[in-house]
Amino acid sequence: MVVEVKKVAKRYGKKNATQVLRDVSLQIEQETCVALLGASGVGKSTLGRIMVGLERPDEGAIFVQGERLLVAKHKRFRNKVQMVFQDPQSAFNPRLTLAESLAEPLWVERVSKRECDKRIGAMSEDVQLDQEFLDRYPEQLSGGQLQRAAIARALICRPSFVVLDEVVSSLDVIHQHHILDLLHGLKERYGLSYLFITHDFQAAKYIAERIAVLYGGKVVDQIKKKENEGWQCFKHPHALRLQKAVLAPHGILSRFI
Numbered sequence: 306m307v308v309e310v311k312k313v314a315k316r317y318g319k320k321n322a323t324q325v326l327r328d329v330s331l332q333i334e335q336e337t338c339v340a341l342l343g344a345s346g347v348g349k350s351t352l353g354r355i356m357v358g359l360e361r362p363d364e365g366a367i368f369v370q371g372e373r374l375l376v377a378k379h380k381r382f383r384n385k386v387q388m389v390f391q392d393p394q395s396a397f398n399p400r401l402t403l404a405e406s407l408a409e410p411l412w413v414e415r416v417s418k419r420e421c422d423k424r425i426g427a428m429s430e431d432v433q434l435d436q437e438f439l440d441r442y443p444e445q446l447s448g449g450q451l452q453r454a455a456i457a458r459a460l461i462c463r464p465s466f467v468v469l470d471e472v473v474s475s476l477d478v479i480h481q482h483h484i485l486d487l488l489h490g491l492k493e494r495y496g497l498s499y500l501f502i503t504h505d506f507q508a509a510k511y512i513a514e515r516i517a518v519l520y521g522g523k524v525v526d527q528i529k530k531k532e533n534e535g536w537q538c539f540k541h542p543h544a545l546r547l548q549k550a551v552l553a554p555h556g557i558l559s560r561f562i
C-alpha cells in the first residue's frame with residue numbers, strides 16, 4: 306500500500322466550527338489512480354492537503370509507504386508525496402524562469418548543478434514541454450504549458466504519490482485530454498499513485514482505476530473498473546445522484562447537490 310488514510314477528521318474554526326471531514330478512510334495502492342469525486346465544498350482539497358502533509362488532521366492519520374506523515378516533518382516527505390493544483394500560475398514564483406523553478410526543489414536536496422540540468426532536461430521531455438520554454442517566465446506560457454511545467458516540478462523529486470487537485474478544470478477539452486493522457490503515461494512509467502480530485506465524473510472514469518465519492522465528511526461509496534467488464538455501479542444514493550447530475554445537461558447539476 307502506498308498511502309493509507311485512517312479515520313481522518315478535520316474541522317475549521319473554534320466556535321460554530323465547520324466539520325469538513327468526519328471519518329475518512331481510503332487506501333491507494335502502487336501505480337493506482339483513485340479519483341476523489343464530490344460536490345463543491347465537500348472537502349476534497351482539504352483531504353488532498355492533509356494527504357501531502359500541508360494540513361494537520363484533527364483526528365486520524367496518514368501513512369505513506371507505512372510511515373506516518375507528520376505536518377512538522379512534511380519536508381522530509383518531499384521525495385514521497387507532492388501536489389499539483391488547479392491554477393498552475395500560483396505554483397510558480399513569477400520572478401523565476403521555469404528552469405530555476407524546476408531546479409529549486411533539487412537545490413534543497415543538494416543535487417549537483419550537472420545532475421540538476423540533466424534531470425530538468427529529462428523531466429521536461431517526459432512532460433512534453435519544449436526545452437526552449439525553460440528560459441521563459443511563468444507569464445510567458447499558456448495554461449496548458451504551465452500545467453505541464455507544474456507536473457514536472459511535482460515529479461522532479463521522484464515522489465511515489467501525487468495529489469492532483471482539479472488539474473484539468475481550467476483547460477479546454479482537447480488540452481484536458483492531453484494532460485490526462487500525459488498523467489496516465491507518467492503513472493505507468495514511474496509507477497506512481499495518484500489521488501485525482503475532481504467533480505467531473507467523465508474525467509474520473511477516463512483516468513482512474515477506482516472512484517471514491519466524498520459526501521457528508523466521509524467516503525460513502527467506491528467503485529472499480531473491472532477488466533473487460535467496465536465500471537461497477539454506485540450504490541449510495543448521493544453517489545448515484547452525483548453521477549446522474551454530472552451526466553445531465555449543463556445547469557441541472559445544482560438541483561441535485
Ligand SMILES: Nc1ncnc2c1ncn2[C@@H]1O[C@H](COP(=O)(O)OP(=O)(O)OP(=O)(O)O)[C@@H](O)[C@H]1O
Pocket residue numbers: 317318323325343344345346347348349350351352504
Ligand atoms: N483554511 C480554511 N479555513 C476555514 N475554512 C476552510 C479552510 N479551507 C477550507 N475551508 C472550508 O472547508 C470546506 C471544504 O473546502 P474544500 O476546498 O476542501 O472543498 P472542495 O470539495 O475541494 O471544494 P471545491 O470543489 O469547490 O474546490 C469549505 O466549506 C471551505 O470553506
